[in-house]
Amino acid sequence: MEGLQKAYRSISQDSRLGLPSSSSSYSSASSLSADQSGVLVTRPxxxxxxxxxxxxxxxxxxxxxxxxxxxxxxxxxxxxxxxxxxxxxx
Structure with a gap:
């Protein structure tokens, strides 16, 4: 599940920056720092x-x-x- 969240963060960052989605990979997703808040679902x-x-x-x-x-x-x-x-x- 954590890997999925990291991949989602990477894709959402690439879309904000205007980069093509093919440039995102799992290796770049694993290099993200833990302090970035790209939570998939926020629920109480x-x-x-x-x-x-x-x-x-x-x-x-x-x-x-x-x-x-x-x-x-x-x-x-x-x-x-x-x-x-x-x-x-x-």
């Missing part, structure tokens, strides 16, 4: 999402996806059997 700490909250959300979404998948599978099987019966009757 209370808006951060904890790892526990994120994992809970992922688990809930996974379970919901499994349930919806089984329901759709059942409905598609019923629909397919109806269509096949109609084709067979004709």
């Amino acid at each position: 700490p209370r808006r951060a999402v904890s790892l526990q909250t994120c994992s809970k959300l992922c688990a809930v979404c996974f379970v919901a996806g499994v349930v919806v998948g089984f329901i759709l599978k059942r409905r598609v099987r019923r629909w397919a059997s109806k269509v096949l019966k109609r084709i067979k009757d004709d």
